[in-house]
Amino acid sequence: MKHHRGIELVRDHRQIDPEEGIGHIRFRDLAEWEIIGARCGKCGYSNWLDRWKLANKYGADAPIADLRPHLRCGKCGNRDGNGLRLGAINRNA
Numbered sequence: 294m295k296h297h298r299g300i301e302l303v304r305d306h307r308q309i310d311p312e313e314g315i316g317h318i319r320f321r322d323l324a325e326w327e328i329i330g331a332r333c334g335k336c337g338y339s340n341w342l343d344r345w346k347l348a349n350k351y352g353a354d355a356p357i358a359d360l361r362p363h364l365r366c367g368k369c370g371n372r373d374g375n376g377l378r379l380g381a382i383n384r385n386a
């Protein structure tokens with residue numbers, strides 16, 4: 294799996310869940326070094342989101358699942374079945 298330099302996936306039970314597994318997590322629950330990724334359900338394209346900007350937009354108490362209906366693939370434009378995942382900023386990079 295390719296991802297941006299300096300970012301690695303969180304290796305715990307919250308790492309990936311295309312449906313509700315991480316959707317209940319609120320922006321305020323995220324650690325400083327955790328970031329939110331989105332993955333296209335159609336073509337597999339994935340991207341990292343600006344969680345701080347999104348927290349401002351949706352509110353710190355909003356569950357990150359609130360993003361799901363708004364996700365749009367940057368490659369194919371798909372809006373259906375897109376998943377969320379968490380990543381960690383690698384501070385040693």
Ligand SMILES: [Zn+2]
Nearest residue numbers: 333336366369
């Ligand atoms: Zn796509």
